[in-house]
Amino acid sequence: MRWAAWCLGVVGCAILPPRSGWSEWLTPVLVLGLALLLLTMMCKWRKLRVLKPLLWLLLGLAYGVWRFQAAVQAQIPVDYPDSVQSVVLTVLDVASASEQSQQFRADILTTTQQTYRVNAYDYQQRPWPVGSVWRCPVRLRANVGVFNRSGFNPESWALAYGLDGSVSIGKHCLRRGNTTSPQIAINQIRERAWQRLQHLPNTHQQGVALIAALSIGLQAALNDDTWLAFRQLGIVHLISISGVHVTMLALLTAWCVGKVLRCVPLSVRTPLLWQIWSGVAVAFAYALLAGFQIPTQRTVWMLLVFAIALTWRRPTSLWLTWWQALALVLLWQPTAVLSIGLWLSFSLVASMVWAEQSWRRLRQQQGSATRWWRSPSVVLLWRGQVAAFLLTLVLIGQLFHSVPLFSSLYNSIAIPWFSWVLTPLALLASVLPFDAPLQAVAALAQYSINVSVWLAQYSPQWVLAQAPWYLSALALVAVAVMMLPAAVGLRAWATIILLALCTYRPLALAPQQLQVQVIDVGQGLSLLLQTRSHQLVFDTGRGNANTAVLPALQSLGLYHADALVLSHQDTDHDGAAPSLRRQFRFDALWAGQTEAYPQWQAQDCRGQSWQWDGVWFEWLTLPRTQVANSTNAQSCVLRVVTQGQALLIPADIGVDEETALLNRYGKQLRSTVLVLGHHGSGSSNSSAWLNTVEPEIAITSSGFRNSYHHPTTEVQTRLRAHGIRLYRTDTQGGLAMLLDEQLHIQPLTGRLYWWQRKPFAATD
Numbered sequence: 001m002r003w004a005a006w007c008l009g010v011v012g013c014a015i016l017p018p019r020s021g022w023s024e025w026l027t028p029v030l031v032l033g034l035a036l037l038l039l040t041m042m043c044k045w046r047k048l049r050v051l052k053p054l055l056w057l058l059l060g061l062a063y064g065v066w067r068f069q070a071a072v073q074a075q076i077p078v079d080y081p082d083s084v085q086s087v088v089l090t091v092l093d094v095a096s097a098s099e100q101s102q103q104f105r106a107d108i109l110t111t112t113q114q115t116y117r118v119n120a121y122d123y124q125q126r127p128w129p130v131g132s133v134w135r136c137p138v139r140l141r142a143n144v145g146v147f148n149r150s151g152f153n154p155e156s157w158a159l160a161y162g163l164d165g166s167v168s169i170g171k172h173c174l175r176r177g178n179t180t181s182p183q184i185a186i187n188q189i190r191e192r193a194w195q196r197l198q199h200l201p202n203t204h205q206q207g208v209a210l211i212a213a214l215s216i217g218l219q220a221a222l223n224d225d226t227w228l229a230f231r232q233l234g235i236v237h238l239i240s241i242s243g244v245h246v247t248m249l250a251l252l253t254a255w256c257v258g259k260v261l262r263c264v265p266l267s268v269r270t271p272l273l274w275q276i277w278s279g280v281a282v283a284f285a286y287a288l289l290a291g292f293q294i295p296t297q298r299t300v301w302m303l304l305v306f307a308i309a310l311t312w313r314r315p316t317s318l319w320l321t322w323w324q325a326l327a328l329v330l331l332w333q334p335t336a337v338l339s340i341g342l343w344l345s346f347s348l349v350a351s352m353v354w355a356e357q358s359w360r361r362l363r364q365q366q367g368s369a370t371r372w373w374r375s376p377s378v379v380l381l382w383r384g385q386v387a388a389f390l391l392t393l394v395l396i397g398q399l400f401h402s403v404p405l406f407s408s409l410y411n412s413i414a415i416p417w418f419s420w421v422l423t424p425l426a427l428l429a430s431v432l433p434f435d436a437p438l439q440a441v442a443a444l445a446q447y448s449i450n451v452s453v454w455l456a457q458y459s460p461q462w463v464l465a466q467a468p469w470y471l472s473a474l475a476l477v478a479v480a481v482m483m484l485p486a487a488v489g490l491r492a493w494a495t496i497i498l499l500a501l502c503t504y505r506p507l508a509l510a511p512q513q514l515q516v517q518v519i520d521v522g523q524g525l526s527l528l529l530q531t532r533s534h535q536l537v538f539d540t541g542r543g544n545a546n547t548a549v550l551p552a553l554q555s556l557g558l559y560h561a562d563a564l565v566l567s568h569q570d571t572d573h574d575g576a577a578p579s580l581r582r583q584f585r586f587d588a589l590w591a592g593q594t595e596a597y598p599q600w601q602a603q604d605c606r607g608q609s610w611q612w613d614g615v616w617f618e619w620l621t622l623p624r625t626q627v628a629n630s631t632n633a634q635s636c637v638l639r640v641v642t643q644g645q646a647l648l649i650p651a652d653i654g655v656d657e658e659t660a661l662l663n664r665y666g667k668q669l670r671s672t673v674l675v676l677g678h679h680g681s682g683s684s685n686s687s688a689w690l691n692t693v694e695p696e697i698a699i700t701s702s703g704f705r706n707s708y709h710h711p712t713t714e715v716q717t718r719l720r721a722h723g724i725r726l727y728r729t730d731t732q733g734g735l736a737m738l739l740d741e742q743l744h745i746q747p748l749t750g751r752l753y754w755w756q757r758k759p760f761a762a763t764d
Contacts, residue, residue, distance in 0.1 A: 003323040005053040009060020010330045013068055014337045016754045060330075067334040068159075072755050075158075076116055076142045076165030082705060084137045084170060085111060089120065090179055093291070094191045095128045096220030103220070104128055108138065108167060116140070116164040124171060130191045131184040133177050137170035144704045146520045147733035147758045149748045150401065150466060151551035155756060160294075160339040186288050190216040193430055200439055207446030211438070213239050214418070214445075215426045217290030224544070224579060226449055229456035231546075234392065234407025237344070238418040246299040248419045249286050249427070250279035276307045286427075294342050297332065298349070301325040318353045322346070340399055347395055351387030354483045385412060390479045394501065397464035398472050401554035405460045422448065465557030467504045469751075475501040505557040508532055510740070512614035514642045516673070517748060518727075518735040519552045523679065523703030523710075524572035527649065528552060529640060531613035535561035537586070538638065538649055542575035549576055550583060552734070552748075560585035562612075565605060567636040567651035569596040572679075592621060592636040592651070605636035615642040620669075622660055632678065633657055639671065645739040646671035648693060652678045658689040669693050672743055674724075676700045680711025690722050696743065697725050704730045704758070732759040 088109040095104040102122040109115055118140075122128065142165050145154030158165075193216050197208050209221035219239060230236045238245075254275040261271045280303045287296035302325035309316035326346055329336055336342050389408040397403045404410065422445060429437035467475075478494035509515055509532045517528040521541025526549050529536040535558060540549050553561070564586040566574040574596075581600070591602040609618040620637040627633040635651030648671035650658070658677065661669065674695035677684030679702040698719055702710040711728065719726050727735055727745075734748030747759065 001053045002056040003320070003327050005056035006060040007323065007326050007330055009057040009062075010064040010334050011060075011337050012057070013061050013064030013334070014753065014755070016065075018752050018754050018756070064330075064334045064337075068755055071159055071162070071335050074116075074164055076118075076140050078142045078144060078757055078760075080140050080142060080165075082139065084139055086135060087111070087138050087167075088176070089134045089136050089138070089167075089169070089173075091120075091128045091130055091132050091134075092117075092184065093187050094130060094194055094216075094218060095122075096218060097125065098220065102126065102128060105163070106167070108140075110140075117162060119163055119166040120169055121166065122169045124169070126173070129178075130187045131178045131180055132175060133179055134173045134175050136173040138167040139170075141166045141168070141705065142757070144758050146522050146548050148520050148548055148552060149734065150555040151548045152546075155758065156338040159335045159755065160337075160342075162333065162335070187291075190218070190289060190291075194218055196430075196435075197438070200435060200442060204439075204442040204446035206449050207442035207444070210239070210422075210445040210449060211426045211430075211442055214245065214423045215289075215430050217293060225453060228579075228582060229449070229453040232404055232456040232459045232461060233410045233414070233452055234396075234404035235410055235414045235418075235452070238414055245419050245423045246283045246286055246296050247303075248423065250283040250303055252424065253282040254279035273307075273311060276310060280304055280307045294329070294333075294336050294339050294345070297329050297336075298325055298342070298345050301328040302349075304328075322350060322353055344395060347391050348388055351391050351479075351483070354387055354480075387479070387483050390482060390498070393464075393498070394472065394475045394479055397462075397501070398467060401464050401466065401551060402461045403464065405462055410455070410459075417448065461559075462502065463554050463557055463559045464502060465505050466555040467501055471497075471501055471504065509613075512642050512740065514615050514640060514645075514647070514739040516647060516737040516739065517552060518675075518699055518701060518729060518737075519548050520729040520734040520748070521548050521576075521701065523706045523708070524575070525567075525651070525675070525679070525701045526576075527675070529647075530556075531615045534612040536563045536565065536617075537561055537580075538565045538636075539567055539573040539651070540564075540576035540580050542572045545576040545580035545583065547576075549580055553584060558584075560587070562586070563588040563590060565589075565636055565638065566591045566597065566602070567605075567649075568592040568631045568634055570631055570652065573651065590619075590636065592634045593631065605638070615640060620661060620665065622657060622664075626660055627657055637661065639669070640739075642739055643741050645673075645741075645743055647673045647675075647737075647739065648695070649675045650677040650684070652684070654678065654683045655686045655689075658684065658686055662688060662692055667692065671695055672739070673697045673699065673737065676711060676715065678710075679706075679708070680715050680728075681708065682712040682714045685715045685718065687718055687722075690718060690724065695724055697727060697737075697745070699727045699735065700729070702728070702730045706730065 090107045091104055092107060093105040095102045097103075100123060102125055104120055105117065106120040107115060107117055108120075120128075120138075143155050143158035143163065147153065147155075194212055197212055200208055205221075206223065206226055209219075209223075209226070212218040212221055222239065227236070227239075230239055257275045257278040258271065261274060280300070283300050283303050287293075287300045290296055302321055305321050305324045305328070306316070309321070329342065385408045388411070392407055393403055422441070425437075425441045425444070429441045432438075474497050478497040481490045481494040482498075484490070509530065511532055513532065515530040517530075519526040519528065519541070521543075524541035525539045526541040527538040529538065535553075537549070537553070561584070564577070564581070566577055566589070568574075568591075589597070589600050589602045590605040591597055592605055594602040594604050596602075605619050606621045606623065607619065609616070611617070618639050618641075620639055621635070622637070624634060632652040632654060633656070635653050635657075636649075637651065637653060637657075638649045640647045640649075648669065650661075653661075654677070669692055671693050672695060674690075674693050674697070676698050677689075680700035700711040700715075702708075710730075711726070716726065729735070732747065736746045736748050738744040738746075752759075
């Protein structure tokens with residue numbers, strides 16, 4: 001019980017609300033709790049010892065707050081100077097290349113003798129050997145990025161993985177030598193293995209990338225198509241060094257050691273312990289070679305706990321081992337509670353433990369004399385698959401909002417193939433001194449990827465909307481009930497709860513209501529406009545749609561929309577469009593520059609108006625003959641009107657285009673909400689424009705501390721002079737608005753926690 005209480009205490013510290021007074025009483029309560037804990041440890045009074053779980057909970061809470069606070073304080077401050085400074089940079093990990101930059105983890109020492117562990121980005125694409133030390137000009141950035149109710153959160157991700165910020169490396173770097181440490185020595189081995197793989201022929205490029213992911217934990221070389229295929233099949237966890245691979249290697253090692261011990265003439269008193277500890281040692285070595293990621297930590301700690309229990313001949317159970325492994329992971333790195341991988345990994349193992357308990361009870365009741373489909377082994381297999389699917393349905397569905405319906409079937413085939421075939425062959429080929437075996441395994445891996453990409457085209461997905469927290473909690477309880485050996489009377493209720501989770505959708509809008517979501521995509525623009533039965537996505541932002549746009553759509557239970565608008569050809573407006581269109585269906589596509597998207601048969605966003613559910617939509621985009629020959633000037637301009645409220649989206653038009661629209665429409669441009677042109681640039685948003693539009697709310701979508709300084713000081717001054725409230729995604733995150741007879745505004749940030757820094761303010 002104390003292990004579970006301690007773990008729950010650490011988890012509890014991560015979900016405390018923003019500090020509004022609890023920090024004042026937390027310290028004395030924890031001090032009192034620790035004193036009582038020491039008292040109960042020394043006291044033999046049994047009635048007092050019932051308080052032990054509560055006191056262990058307080059101990060976990062105190063430890064978690066202490067470590068979380070230390071991690072937050074060690075990060076690069078939000079207001080850190082944006083100027084270039086010279087630092088000493090030490091390369092810690094293998095650099096991974098993308099189209100834009102080289103990326104690697106590094107330690108930096110600033111001129112003020114401050115040390116930070118960061119993600120480093122080099123846009124010059126220079127080589128960065130592990131262990132090398134450099135003097136470089138850099139720009140330091142805090143761990144602040146996009147912030148929405150659903151999708152990727154850079155701040156929690158950085159805390160979970162122990163990163164204090166990021167740096168962009170300048171042009172002129174001077175190498176100062178090399179350094180070494182156990183971590184660097186291990187990563188140098190990984191670097192040499194990666195360099196060897198890169199020198200293989202390019203015939204099976206993605207196969208080589210998969211070998212790197214399975215053998216040394218490097219995943220950056222896998223392209224978007226491969227990631228998408230694995231995601232749609234529900235086998236993304238197999239790309240990383242997962243616990244399944246580590247367990248496989250430990251079992252294989254134990255089996256080999258057992259065979260060797262039977263062959264050697266030496267007498268060993270405890271051959272089982274030799275086998276177990278050999279497996280644990282190899283599992284630790286494999287996990288370290290892969291960077292000791294959180295899924296591998298869970299496995300090696302469970303193996304270690306199990307080996308210690310057998311060595312000391314102490315009775316243990318799988319559940320106790322599970323709790324002890326979780327306690328060790330949280331002791332090692334409490335901020336790991338923010339990692340999605342931790343909970344997916346431990347939850348799936350819990351489902352397997354649950355299935356094993358059912359199998360053991362059934363075996364005791366039936367023995368070996370039973371029909372094959374009711375045999376304990378078959379029951380263990382199907383109950384384990386059912387438990388894993390139900391947990392995937394709840395956890396993946398609420399975290400990522402899309403679940404492959406046949407993921408259990410794919411995993412039943414892919415897990416043995418990846419863990420018992422590809423991974424052992426990749427490791428064996430990597431240690432051999434010649435390249436022919438590596439090329440053969442690369443070909444095998446490439447064929448595996450090709451089959452996965454083909455299967456992904458026919459893999460149905462179920463989209464789950466973001467449910468209220470209480471429904472998600474009830475669904476987890478329902479999964480536990482479904483796996484009880486004898487709970488026939490409760491399974492009907494559990495099934496109803498799970499069906500309610502799968503079919504949950506937000507309340508439909510009333511006629512003539514317009515809901516607008518401004519999605520925080522960093523330095524870019526993306527909006528979702530909804531009426532009662534129609535949806536329109538205006539721009540996609542840059543990068544990958546899985547970061548922000550796709551989760552925002554699927555969290556509402558959407559799997560298709562009526563239209564996608566690409567206002568103009570610029571990566572901060574249409575960069576995520578390819579990845580979004582591969583995973584989300586649109587009935588129509590409008591664009592300001594139709595010639596830029598010949599593969600998609602785009603329609604011109606000019607001269608049209610229409611009505612959806614009593615809401616009026618109108619393109620105000622100027623004819624091409626009246627604007628300059630530039631991409632920004634040809635941007636789509638959309639105005640939406642309902643019940644006396646209006647929304648105006650001018651994309652990236654400049655002052656000249658604003659003047660032309662003023663001359664053409666005049667006071668008809670008046671709108672309640674204005675999305676500032678060009679992310680709040682001084683080249684747009686003139687005083688004449690603001691005087692005529694007369695918005696109550698202005699919205700700027702830009703990146704935190706972006707290099708363009710959007711929204712500019714000049715524009716902010718104009719807004720204040722006109723009495724216009726400004727909402728900024730760079731400091732406040734996403735935004736939801738409801739337009740009917742009134743204007744209703746709600747941040748798209750969800751629940752806030754004490755360790756978060758963004759959002760910084762409610763309004764500006």
